[in-house]
Amino acid sequence: MNTALRTYLVTQADRSGDRSTIDVVEAAIAGGVDAVQLREKHLSTRDRYRLGQAVRDRTRTAGVPFLVNDRVDLAAALDADGVHLGDDDLPVEAAREVLGPDAIVGRSVSSPKGAREAEQAGADYLGVGAVYATDTKDVDADDAEIGPETVAAIDEAVDRPLVAIGGITPSNAGAVVRAGATGVAVVSAITAADDPQDATRRLRRSVESGSNEQEVSQ
Numbered sequence: 001m002n003t004a005l006r007t008y009l010v011t012q013a014d015r016s017g018d019r020s021t022i023d024v025v026e027a028a029i030a031g032g033v034d035a036v037q038l039r040e041k042h043l044s045t046r047d048r049y050r051l052g053q054a055v056r057d058r059t060r061t062a063g064v065p066f067l068v069n070d071r072v073d074l075a076a077a078l079d080a081d082g083v084h085l086g087d088d089d090l091p092v093e094a095a096r097e098v099l100g101p102d103a104i105v106g107r108s109v110s111s112p113k114g115a116r117e118a119e120q121a122g123a124d125y126l127g128v129g130a131v132y133a134t135d136t137k138d139v140d141a142d143d144a145e146i147g148p149e150t151v152a153a154i155d156e157a158v159d160r161p162l163v164a165i166g167g168i169t170p171s172n173a174g175a176v177v178r179a180g181a182t183g184v185a186v187v188s189a190i191t192a193a194d195d196p197q198d199a200t201r202r203l204r205r206s207v208e209s210g211s212n213e214q215e216v217s218q
Helices: 021-031 045-062 072-077 092-099 112-121 147-157 173-179 196-209
Strands: 007-010 035-038 066-069 082-085 104-109 125-128 162-165 183-186
Touching: 007 021, 007 196, 021 035, 021 045, 021 196, 035 045, 045 066, 045 072, 066 072, 072 082, 072 092, 082 092, 092 104, 092 112, 104 112, 112 125, 112 147, 125 147, 147 162, 147 173, 162 173, 173 183, 173 196, 183 196
Parallel strands: 007 035, 007 183, 035 066, 066 082, 082 104, 104 125, 125 162, 162 183
Antiparallel strands: none
16 A cells, blocks of 8 residues: 555545535545545534545555544544544544544644654654644644745654645645655645546646655555
8 A cells, every 4th residue: 555645635524516425535535645534524424434434445445545534433444544633532542543544634733842852652643733724624733824834844853754734836835845744635736626536636737846755654
């Protein structure tokens, strides 16, 4: 399974217009996305589980890691590859106990201090943001944009893959990676694009233009 986490889709149906979440996921996979995270906080637990089953089936067939936002219980029920945790979620150590040692456990951070704490807790990768201003709730970190400078400071502070999020587009993704991010996570850049498959390809090219690949060990 590819665990590079260079181009990472976070699903959010209210940004996809007439397309279903499954349509967006399939297009992103065809475009070369490296990971898919199920978010969809507006759905009931039952509906999110059903959608998660369909997303997991697509990602598993493609060999793309499938993670669940926040909900360790849903990640376990869906046999997901991992979970992404925010400030109000279970601690990294508790998630690891539930999901097992091979699960990918990510943690949202917005400062070097928070990054060091997440690293010490055993997070496999850190979701860093919001890097730029965004008109969608793309992140579970602080709302204030932190900029590439803070990405660079966090990269200096920890030895973990950094996935930048918040206002990321094909035009700025390469610069964020050059600042120290391993890759980028996006909602709107793929989900709201006229052509999600092409948007994924363009985003991936931008990331790779500035990337020194750093894989999450699994």
